Amino acid sequence: MVMMMAPGGTRDMCRLVLDEGADAVYVGVVGWSRRGAEHELSDDDIRHVIDDASARGREVRIVVNTLPSSTEIPMFVERIAQYAGWGAKGFMISDVGCMRLVRDLLPEVAVHTSVGCGVTNFEDVRFLRDNGATHVVLPYRMTVKEIAEIKQKTGVGIEVFLFKTPSGGKICPGKCMMSSYFSYRRWLDETGKDHFYGSASRGGDCLRVCQTEWDFGPDDSFIRHGMTIKTNPALWLDELPAYLAAGVDCLKVPGRDRSDLLVRDIVRFYRRVLDVIQESDRPDLSGFRDELLVFHQRWKVERGIRDNRLIGEAEREARRVERAQVSAKNFEVVI
């Protein structure tokens, strides 16, 4: 039976997605997941969500998928042990070293690789499996054939996003540092936790610089104007039966940084879709297509708002640093 994992970007979102039939909810730990703090939960909230889910017979996955500093690892391990003690059944992790530590410490928990692992082939999957992964998330672009081949050659749990890329552009989760190249700041909090503003891989929000307007071309003769660098993925539907037949074990609903109500409605939608698929050998999903188009629109609107906010932040941060540099230079001149 496939597991539908839904996002828990807020405590309310967690409750809503469990109400709508998600089999598991995934929640980010403040400072330890690939999203900004406003879409991560405090320890108190996480404990509450675990209790709520357990009472309903559902599971919680804890997202700790930053690529941390080496010096943070003892703190990472301590946190993992704490959440497992509270009843968390699994973790989403990017750093291979951390993955292996978790496997050695808590062999009974599920370890999902994060999209940050940047898997491209079945040998990657074998490597991750051998180093502690029980489930491997595959990138948006993989075909059903590739997924089936990976499942057959590795036997590992396969997780896919209910999200795919319709066309080209750079899609490279886990292998992109564009955001932090332009805006980046590092600081330690009172607990000794490192924070990396502007680096998605290290726990700051990706500032979506790829979504601003770029000119592109050889030297100065641009061939494209006002383009974005990356293509945005979209929710999908029709291939779902084929994915399940290929051996997909977990379906991940995206949207930790979307509104509670949009995520609630998407989970409700996919619950119905999955129930239809699981009740029939030849499911007819045509009746869901119009509804999906509405979700595409709602998603696009929320994404646009978020992207503009983040790009604005990137610009402000860049200007702040430039001003600081100018002030420092002026100070040197005065001295």
Add this chain to the structure above:
Amino acid sequence: MFELSTNVASPQQLRRGDFSAYDALYLGEFSCLSYPNNFCAHPEFLADAVAQVHEMGKKAYLRLFAVPSNHDLPTVRNVIKTALGLPFDGFEVHNLGLLQMLKEMGNTKPIHLGVFGNLYTDATARVVKDYGVTRVYPNPELSLDEAIYIRDNTPIDVLIPVHGKIPLVVAETCFIHENSGGLPGEDCKFKCSQEHWLTRASGDWSLKDTGCMTLSGADLCMLEHVDKLAAAKLNAFYVQSHGESPDYIATVGRIYRDAFSRAFAGVAEGDVGPQLEQLAGLAKMGLCNGYYFGDAGRRYVGRA
């Protein structure tokens, strides 16, 4: 002492370039198998190449393709099979699955983990060390202190890029081909032989694009910090030169060879203004210090 290395994609580049300032060459362009005569995709060129590099008195490391899909794996396997029978001094791997493949193919040569191996922690360095990795290129987002921590606590050698554009993104598809009307599977006509740039319409942001890889617009430049690198007992340095001219490779190599030779001989670096000016002249979008000092990658911190 120290090792200064750079990269060479093809036999033509190997013949044309002046690599006299370098101790070692990474052979192959890891981001694109279709790059013309790429060592990463052409086992037939490897024997001559390794012989040529050794004749120059340098080490030859073979780079393996960074983002192989399932259907690329036989090509990569074939390259490895050929290289295992040749006197390469090591492999460079970006894709963790290939570590597994090398192990199973009986490799005993040293392995270097490349920039897209995504190495952030000593815990991961210990994992890859178990697969035969002897040197790691820490993710560019790491500070110098973090790289040194990994070296000391794994322990393992670290490769420190000192000059050139910073690899920021690698993807499975070619951005240049896609955006110039090319269809998947169609001959790309080597459009990346021309420099391509991404420039933000309303600001000073710029990136260089080589098709399957996006690089920083500015050139990383650590010339003003050579003393500090030597004092930290770092000893493997790298000039990223993919997409650069033979003149760039030779000039940059000479400047850093001189600077490191002085630093390792205990001679103070002194005024590097003229050399810095020369390097700035080669950098179309200016110089930066990457993330080494905990700042945004495109900033130039300088000695102060």
